[in-house]
Amino acid sequence: MKQIRSTLFIEKLQADTRSIILAANQLSNSDPEFLLTQPAPDKWSVVQILEHLNSYCRYYLPALEKALQKNKASTGRFTPGWLGSYFTRIMKPGADGKIVNKMKAPKDHRPSADLDIQPVMNNFLLHQHRLLDLLEAAKAKDINTIKVPISIARFIKLKAGDTFGFFIAHEQRHFVQIVNTIASLKNVTGKFRVIHQAALQ
Numbered sequence: 001m002k003q004i005r006s007t008l009f010i011e012k013l014q015a016d017t018r019s020i021i022l023a024a025n026q027l028s029n030s031d032p033e034f035l036l037t038q039p040a041p042d043k044w045s046v047v048q049i050l051e052h053l054n055s056y057c058r059y060y061l062p063a064l065e066k067a068l069q070k071n072k073a074s075t076g077r078f079t080p081g082w083l084g085s086y087f088t089r090i091m092k093p094g095a096d097g098k099i100v101n102k103m104k105a106p107k108d109h110r111p112s113a114d115l116d117i118q119p120v121m122n123n124f125l126l127h128q129h130r131l132l133d134l135l136e137a138a139k140a141k142d143i144n145t146i147k148v149p150i151s152i153a154r155f156i157k158l159k160a161g162d163t164f165g166f167f168i169a170h171e172q173r174h175f176v177q178i179v180n181t182i183a184s185l186k187n188v189t190g191k192f193r194v195i196h197q198a199a200l201q
Helices: 006-027 046-068 082-091 117-138 160-184 190-200
Strands: 147-149 157-159
Touching: 006 046, 006 117, 006 160, 046 117, 046 147, 046 160, 082 157, 082 160, 117 160, 147 160, 157 160
Parallel strands: none
Antiparallel strands: 147 157
8 A cells, every 4th residue: 555644644534524524514404303304214314324423433432542542653654554445445435426335234333213313413523523633633643553443343453544544434425325315305405415515525
């Protein structure tokens, strides 16, 4: 894999995260009943998608925070690993904004249909701001050698840089799902088209 400047890599992820925050803030101004509506019995509502993302935040943000406490200073360079690059590639939406690889969520990351929108939205935004803080802290750390166990098999560890990369790609993926959910509810507006673009920049 090609070596890159770690600060530039992290700053791109910070920009991606800010775009997701912008999109989430736009969603928070929508009709709560609309956001709680499932387009079909086997399809998630917008709020369920956000809660799914919260479930990953509850694992990965503490795991990243713990890993970054290690006393390993940045070398200024980052080389993505092959496994981390693979995970990011299969998660990230295509350049056309479409989800290519369909996946089934693990059982412990499947959201309930009975959710209260305000706590879900508030928690999601808090998680995103915590993610920004962790990315800032990561600029001073060696994201090449610091490792983080993945949630589905904790004996497998990824470089901290790769963990940040695929984690944010996973969020971008589900913001495409949010746009598709809104479209399927036949209530697409210009504002929600902006959400699509903002979350993928």
